[in-house]
Amino acid sequence: xxxxxxxxxxxxxxxxxxxxxxxxxxxxxxxxxxxxxxxxxxxxxxxxxxxxxxxxxxxxxxxxxxxxxxxxxxxxxxxxxxxxxxxxxxxxxxxxxxxxxxxxxxxxxxxxxxxxxxxxxxxxxxxxxxxxxxxxxxxxxxxxxxxxxxxxxxxxxxxxxxxxxxxxxxxxxxxxxxxxxxxxxxxxxxxxxxxxxxxxxxxxxxxxxxxxxxxxxxxxxxxxxxx
Numbered sequence: 001x002x003x004x005x006x007x008x009x010x011x012x013x014x015x016x017x018x019x020x021x022x023x024x025x026x027x028x029x030x031x032x033x034x035x036x037x038x039x040x041x042x043x044x045x046x047x048x049x050x051x052x053x054x055x056x057x058x059x060x061x062x063x064x065x066x067x068x069x070x071x072x073x074x075x076x077x078x079x080x081x082x083x084x085x086x087x088x089x090x091x092x093x094x095x096x097x098x099x100x101x102x103x104x105x106x107x108x109x110x111x112x113x114x115x116x117x118x119x120x121x122x123x124x125x126x127x128x129x130x131x132x133x134x135x136x137x138x139x140x141x142x143x144x145x146x147x148x149x150x151x152x153x154x155x156x157x158x159x160x161x162x163x164x165x166x167x168x169x170x171x172x173x174x175x176x177x178x179x180x181x182x183x184x185x186x187x188x189x190x191x192x193x194x195x196x197x198x199x200x201x202x203x204x205x206x207x208x209x210x211x212x213x214x215x216x217x218x219x220x221x222x223x224x225x226x227x
Contacts, residue, residue: 007183007192007209014186015215022059032059035100039066042094046087050075053113053121063105066091071116084108118151124195124208127159131197131204137165141176148210149178156180156211163197163204171202181209189215 008016024032040055047068056067070076077084088108095102116122123144130140141159148157156179164171182188189212197204 007190010183011186011190015189019054020057020059022057031101035095038098038100039091039095042091043068046090047076051116051122051125053116053119059103063107064103065107065109067109067111069111069113071113071119071122073110073112076110084110115151117148118154118191118210118212120191120193120208120210121195123148123159123210124193124206127161127206127208128195128197128204131161131206132199137161137174137204141174145176145178153212154179154210155213156209158207158209160207161204162207164199164201165204167199167201179211181211183209185214187214187216189213 012018020032020036022032036057039057043055043066044052047070051071053069053071056069058065058067068076075083076087078086088106091108092102092106113119113122127140127144130143131137141161144159145157148154156177158175158177158181160173160175162171162173165174181190183190191208191210191212193208195206195208197206
């Protein structure tokens with residue numbers, strides 16, 4: 001019986017690192033896990049439209065650091081850093097409302113993604129945004145595939161849509177693929193993301209896979225991510 005494995009989890013330790021970096025046991029572990037889940041859900045909802053790719057959380061005994069990867073850092077930071085200060089204040093208020101112990105030193109860092117068209121999360125959000133603006137799904141699929149394959153280093157892309165496409169009565173799935181997507185190859189640098197387009201007649205599910213070539217060590221993967 002075949003199993004579907006998330007491409008990110010499939011490559012943990014080999015090419016990828018955990019998105020939460022800390023150590024705890026017992027009740028502390030439960031508390032940290034609950035906090036991470038709530039923080040990610042809150043920031044994902046609040047920063048929808050800011051083209052956020054991922055949110056990493058790094059903890060030690062004295063401080064907590066939240067790293068937001070985005071293609072438009074100016075949207076979050078704001079003029080003279082006012083946006084980042086307000087975001088931190090809102091997050092602390094949210095944590096207080098949910099009876100979560102507020103970290104002594106909470107830092108929010110915003111990092112820019114140099115090549116957004118090679119990032120699955122940002123591509124998936126751009127597809128959702130286009131569908132919400134009433135663009136036809138076939139046109140969106142074609143434009144997305146062409147835009148992503150034009151990026152240097154991208155060797156394959158696959159986009160899948162599911163739902164009441166075009167307002168049809170019966171839900172169905174449509175997909176477009178170009179190049180190769182070797183899901184079972186551990187050294188294959190495959191980025192994957194899911195997103196939803198909120199339409200008047202229901203949500204449309206979006207899945208994006210992007211194959212960015214082979215990587216033979218984790219340091220090379222980290223260097224590729226920052227460039």
